Amino acid sequence: MRMASGDVSLDGKVAIVTGSGRGLGLAYATELARRGAAVVVNDVDDDVAQAAAARVADAGGRATAVVAPVGPTATARQLVATAVETFGRLDVLVTNAGVLRDTVLWKMTDDDFDTVVDVHLRGTFTCVREAATQLRAQGEGGRIVCVGSPTGQRGNFGQTNYAAAKAGIVGMVRTWAMELARAEVTVNAVVPVAATAMTETVPFFRPFVEAARRGEPMPPFARRVLGFGGPDDVAGLVAFLASDAAAGITGQAIGVGGDRLAVWSHPQEVAVALAEGGWSADELAQDFASVLGAHLQTVGQELPEPPAGD
Template identity: 65%
Template sequence: MDLSGKVAVVTGAGRGLGRAYAEALAAAGAAVVVNDVDAAAAESAVAAIAGAGGRAVAAPGAVGGSEVAGRLVDTAVAEFGRLDVMVTNAGVLRDRVLWKMSDDDFDTVIDVHLRGTFTCARAAAVRMREQGEGGRIILISSPAGQRGNFGQTNYAAAKAGIVAMARTWAMELAKAGITVNAVVPVAATEMTKTIPAFAPVLEEAERGGGPLPDWLRKDEGMGTVEDVAGLIVYLASDAAAEVTGQAIGIGGDKLALWSHPAEKTIAYADGGWSAEAIAASWHDGVGAEPETYGIPAPKAPVS
């Protein structure tokens, strides 16, 4: 996939998934603005890209507010002349069960993930519309946002909101030729090691020093950060010009399209539904097959 001549911004790109995205975009020919709250990590990623023959510049800062978002776009234009791709990857975790989650735990995660996605996407959209040549906005969501996850009220809410924003912005930016998609990655990172469903399996693989087991890569769709990067490059390319408003999952050997919420079962009652009527019909009617929730724990094959 050739991204020569394109310019991308990747937030939270100092390590983990963000760094893999930045390196893959650069390897495909794009010039990359590497953002991270850790300036040293951002510079390290830039050095790695330059060492591989790519073009990149560091733009440290904590995403969330408009000032940093504007500075990232301004850096892309000042250093490389334009902006074609915005990847909103930056994130933090403050995991607590509901009754122990503080206001600060909640606000910090929402500010970085949800508000940071909003401000960076908005700044990118303004610039791309001014250029008049379309563009790509790639938002990073999570399975937690699709299914919920124990101890992650703040994170799940933010990631669900990100998918909703992708659908909304896909409509709003269509006439400008700007696509907007949400990526739902699953990869072994320091962040995913904190998720109870995956932590024991990842720790065991790390102790053994070998690759992730085949069942994990296929059945659970869990792999390395590099396994996810191909989707980012594809969505940034001209080949994905007609792909927008989608939530796309990727991890290990698995690529998936997440369904959008839809009415599953429907019932009607003349004159409307009273509480008593709902109670009488729920278990044999609309609620006969309730939806699941939460991220299922990985199931290793029984040998």
């Protein structure tokens, strides 16, 4: 990974990173601290949260921990209050906390669905609402970075709950970017692809995750074709979006992983057909294939076969 030139500074900034005890969240919190930010880390496990806070502080920043599950309004209020009471203000929120309860639709329980949606979707909503209130009151702008997923963009087998939550997050980000523009608060979504406990559940990615755990370098196919790397490959984008250098970027869904950086498009019409008086069922049965059939969209992530030897 290329070293930073030092142009992106977060000196004097205060950030909250939810779900930052391990994995991607810890990488984000550590990079923000390395850039000069004071960081409120968060996890549901006290030992993990305290260890993360110590690691973040070792990176050069100040850190404190909030041990609480993301989702309830009370946790969002505790996170923002801790930032203000401990460090005097809030400048950056990164909503990263998440869980998985993967199973196919007909086996998914209400609890499977509710747990994932509560942490990812409701947790993003409650934390951003509380942070936005604080940032607007301060009157000095701010940065909000929400974590999405390719699953929310294209769907994935066995992840009804996760796909719904991650798609909803991007929809909220687009809306909040408009609502908070006058307050000079930018809101963006990061769509990471990285070796974590979550991606290990995807059979296609499991060999790469296991190799990374063994300390083996990620092959070029993973880093360049799949855009798949480690948590540190994502952290740079989060730090950039949290900085003054990204003041003109808002309402975007930006993918990152390995050597790749990408912008995800809005869902939009890709083909239009007109019929005088509208379309009856009979006309659709007769003409749909010829007028729109060639434009139907694929579902799920299209993953290429790795070359021999990778």
